[in-house]
Amino acid sequence: MLKTLRVPEATVTRLSIYSRFLERLDRNGVTTVSSGEIAEGVGVSPAQVRKDLAYFGEFGTRGVGYNVKDLLKYTLKILGLDQEWSLAIVGAGNLGFALCTYRGFNVRGFHIAGVFDNDPTRIGKRIGHLEVQPLERFPEIVQSENIRIGVIAVPISAAQEVADLMVKNGLEAILNFAPVALNVPDHIEIRNVDLSVKLEILTFNLAFRAAQSL
């Protein structure tokens, strides 16, 4: 089923989006879907949808389309979401709080197994069914909860040391919300989520493109 080919990261990104779209279709009782409908639903071209899926196998039926439940299962499998992933979130501030309470992660099989902070006034506070832990307990909880992925939600100034802590404790992947480039060893998967870049793309388009057409 799985071809061996370098898969563009853009394809993986779209796969994640297709997958959640399929989830919605499935919840709505839709049983079959075409590449055109997926394309329409997520805002890409039908050829793109088929191309993306083709990296991983043949999931459809010619002349018919895709079985929603099956394709959903396949996309989840491809994304590694046929298993549960435990997360550690470091930084129980505003963003950390929002992330902890976000139900969308749970739906996709993510389990927030620990939230950590170094501010004594925050430690011990409850966020939903979670309790904010002191940073000191990080190693122990990573171990006991089998956590492989860390989320950084601390200020820029603390991001690198938190990343170092995560690496030291054997985490394999890091999702970083602090807007800095972090130094980690090559074997660590790291991705940044930047909440303001897209906003500045908007202002660029409003301001610069407007100026250009003067």
Added chain:
Amino acid sequence: MLKTLRVPEATVTRLSIYSRFLERLDRNGVTTVSSGEIAEGVGVSPAQVRKDLAYFGEFGTRGVGYNVKDLLKYTLKILGLDQEWSLAIVGAGNLGFALCTYRGFNVRGFHIAGVFDNDPTRIGKRIGHLEVQPLERFPEIVQSENIRIGVIAVPISAAQEVADLMVKNGLEAILNFAPVALNVPDHIEIRNVDLSVKLEILTFNLAFRAAQSL
């Protein structure tokens, strides 16, 4: 100064990142920087940095590098950040709250001019110096505060109607945090921020690539 060329969105994205890196350098008293140092600092190649800047003009001095203050000013100008932008955030939930309190927006010249919700229990609550407004006041405040950009932080189910409301009230750009593709007229600039796609890229890399190398 400004060449007329289609600028790749990836270039604008990186420009936003360079710009914030330059801000850090400037705060640290650094006066001159090379494309190599910028590249190092943000995690791209030096050629990429120069190529990106070349879309907009010549900002450096050969043999020397770039003047940090000047280049910062130019990048801000290019991104449209030489002016203040008023934002309306709709959805005063966990994410909306985090966005409202995030100081990083202010630093870059964004001014949150209104936060709106339709939940009576949330309306009137204070978030920092802001007060959550009922959706009914949206048209009036958009007008009086000269708001051109809207931020959607409501659940998926309400996102399209909020987008429609924004379009109807003359907003020109939308930043959408709900993980759905929204339908808006062509003249509206819209970008989605998806907080979980990157997480699923991580699991893909951990799970799929691991499986491939078996």
Added chain:
DNA sequence: TATGTTATGTGAATTTAATAACATGAGATC
């Protein structure tokens, strides 16, 4: 004033990704 050094700016080459076009095969129809 000539020379050496250094990092920019840019055109060409390469790589990568997206689009288009079409052959294929599954199912429906007659």
Added chain:
DNA sequence: GATCTCATGTTATTAAATTCACATAACATA
């Protein structure tokens, strides 16, 4: 059971983005 329809899967084409390589110009030095 032959034929027709339709949407997939795939190859070919086009487009886009990135990297490379080097000529260029500013500055420092002698």
